Structure formats: C-alpha cells, structure tokens
Amino acid sequence: MPPPCPLNLDQMLTYLPDCSVLPLPCKNLTYTSDFSSFLCGEVDIEVHVSGDCDKCYNRKGGQCQVDGNNTFHCHIGHIEDRQPNLWFGLGIGGLLIGLICCLIIIWRQRKQHNKHKHASSNVQLQSANSDRIVRNTDLESGMAYFGIPIFSYEELENATNNFDHSRELGSGGFGNVYHGKLRDGREVAVKRLYDHNYRRIEQFMNEVNILTRLRHRNLVSLYGCTSRHCRELLLVYEYIPNGTLSYHLHGELANCSLLPWPIRIKIAIETASALAYLHASDTIHRDVKTNNILLKNDFCVKVADFGLSRLFPNDVTHVSTAPQGTAGYVDPEYYYCYQLTNKSDVYSFGVVLIELISSLPAVDITRGKDEINLADLAMNKIQNSALRELVDPCLGFELDSEVRRMIVSVAELAFQCLQRDKELRPSMDEVLRILRRIESGKEEENHVEEVEIHGGVNGISCSGLVLSPSPLSPDSDESILLKSTKSLPPATKARTINVIST
Structure with missing residues (x-):
C-alpha cells in the first residue's frame, strides 16, 4: 500500500524508478488506497515567459526557441517562406x-x-476625292499648316485694326475681306469666314489645299491662315490693290478710259490662262465671275476665291453635285442635270467675255424679263445679228476696224462657250488658243461653219442630245458669229462619280 501523502522526491523515485522526475501536487487527502487519485488532482499551472518571447509569438507570429547555448531566438521562417509567393501574385x-x-x-x-x-x-x-484634305484632320506642325505659315488671331486682328469696317474690301457668300498690314510691312487681304456658315471648315481647308498645291502667275497667292482650331477661320492673301474686274466694268470704279479694249482682251487671256492651268491640274473653279477676277495696278489678273472649287480626277466624265455658284454664271446643264464638268467653268467664262464686251452685269433685274441674265441677252442679240446693241459704245466698235474685228471674234467665242449642250463648248485650252490668235490677228480663215443654235430650257438634255434646236439667224455682215465649235471626238471610256452634295 502506498504511503500517505505527502511524498517526498526520494519516495517518489522508489515507486517510479524508470520514469523521469515528475513532481505532482498532492491531493488534499489524508489517506487513500487509490494511487491514481494522486494523478487526477486539480492542478493550476501558470507559465511566465519573457517579454521577447511574448513579442515574438503574439506580434510576429513566430516561435520562441532556445539553442544549446541557452540563447533566445524568434523563429519566423514559415512567414518568410510565403513572402516571395505574395509578391509574385x-x-x-x-x-x-x-x-x-x-x-x-x-x-x-x-x-x-x-x-x-x-x-x-x-x-x-x-x-470624288476633291476633299482629301479632310482626311488630314490635323497636319499642323509647329507654325506651318499645309506648308504655309500659321497666323494668330491677335496678329491679324491688329493688322486689320480690329477688322475695322473702313478696311473692308468686299464681301461674298463665305465671308468678308479686309485690308491689313502685317508687322513685317506686307499688305494683305484677310478673309474672315462667316460664323453662321456650317460648311466654313470645308471651304477653309478646300481653299488652303488648292492654293498651296497650285502655283500660277494669274492665281492669287495665299500667305497663310489661322489654325483650323482657332476661334475664327481667317485666310491671308496677297493684297491686290486695283479692285475686281466687276468694279471696273460696271461698279464704283467703272471708267471706260481706264479699261480700253486692249486691256480687256489681255484680261480675258490671263483669266483663260489661269483656268486652263486649273483644269490641267484636275481642278474646277466652279465660281468663275468678274467679282473673283482681281486686278493689279498694271491690270494683271489674279483669279481668286476657291471656296467652291473641286478636284476633278481626269478619268471621270463628271461629278454629280448639287449646283453651286453665282446666279447668272451657273452652267444650265449643271443646274438642271447636277453634272459638274470642266465645261461648267467654260460656260461661266463665256459670261465673263460678254461682260468684257458689253460692260453689263451678269444679272440685272431692271432689264426685260428675257434679258435679266446677260447670257440670254447676249445669245439673243447675236442670233438676231444685233451685236452692235450689245457692245459698250466706248470701246470704239464703230470707229476702229481692228477693235471691231477682235470684238466680233471674242463675241463668237463667247457664243460657243455659252452653248447649252456642254459637248458643243470648247475646252479652256482651246479658248486660250483662240484668244491669243484673236489678239495677235492671226486667226484662221477657213474655220467658219454654220451651226444649230440651241437655246432655252427645252434645248437642254442631260444625255447630251439637243431636243429642239432654234432656227439660224438671217445672213448678215455679222454672220461670222454663227460659227460652231467642231464636234469633239468621242470621249474615251471613263468612270462617272455620282455624289450628291450641297
């Protein structure tokens, strides 16, 4: 029987000789025959750890360890092992x-x-490719745009004295033009496009593209423009001081002594030269008129205003667009059939030739009903052998035989240009050659032929066929005016671009 409690250590070892020393608390019993009751006593164990160990375990999640030298270590290897995976993720x-x-x-x-x-x-x-500049939505680089200088709005505002009304040179369908002077001393004409024109960006870029792409002594030069992102779209041209042909013929500057026939035939030739160059460059001006023919002090021509111009590929027959232009100058076939060709410019130039002969405006509502349009008036006078009634008396038609010869020949050419069937009109190259021959006096003698005169709306056919030719006028001393343009050779196969636009 085991001895009563308490047992000392020596006594414990005698009973448990093969076990480690295991001090156990004694149960508060005076005597028991059940030795296992000593192992089931109620035990309170309180363990005190160092501060370092507490910090290692509770704050860092590590394990407190003591090496063989009784040196404390905080082992956190299991956390470090997870860090590479964490950063990788x-x-x-x-x-x-x-x-x-x-x-x-x-x-x-x-x-x-x-x-x-x-x-x-x-x-x-x-x-048909005419507005390829639109695809270049922003070609600005530094201070150049399409290869021309960029002006700030403030600079042009100062150059025109804040767009002073007294500086205004003229106005048109797209904007007003002001006289200005740049800081470098150059005199310029600044076109200020109307804000309310919803197509002003297109017209702005169209004119910039054409004038930077083409170079001709009789085309106005473009000095620069504002950025297309500027609050106002401004175009800067060379300043042409002598006004427009319109002003000299029937406007404020009209003075026959300043614009005799030799100067007028020179103006016709230089204008035709500019238009022939445009057509050779696949460009249709589409707004040929005396207001767009500027004159320098020596009456040298500068054709201007390309806002309506269109690029015209040379392998197409026509481009279908909604008619645009100025009343009195628009090609009737273009107006009725929506077919724009380079012959549309030829028709408009024919009206200009009649203006040079008559000094009358293209449209005048004070004239008779059938004569409001100068083209109709001219065709009627020529067909009825009444050219004398059309010619400006101050040109010396009755007094100078050489002037009379040239005027008759130019009227004949204008008659050809104003044919309602575009196929009967000459090309601008042919017009230029004829004008040069007229000026030199070396006209061909054997090119006179009779011609069917096609007039009136019923004489227009979109297919190129004439529906109702008018009768020939009686023979007279001016019957030479009824010469025709020989039929053009059949057109080679070409594609047609039908694009309806405004």
Missing part, C-alpha cells in the same frame, strides 16, 4: 490590370478615330 495582378487599362484606352481611341472618319467621309464623298 501582386506582380501578376498589377500586370493584368495594366494590360486591361491599355486595351480600354486603345478601344476608346479606335472608337473616336472611327467617329471622326465617319464624320469626314460625308465631306470626302462630295466630289
């Missing part, structure tokens, strides 16, 4: 987020690009 996640952001940016840029492309396509379609 964070890196992969960041890479994916960056990739997604890039894809979103690219998508939005393409969407915006497609939006601009769709918007500009409406302009591009208007005249």
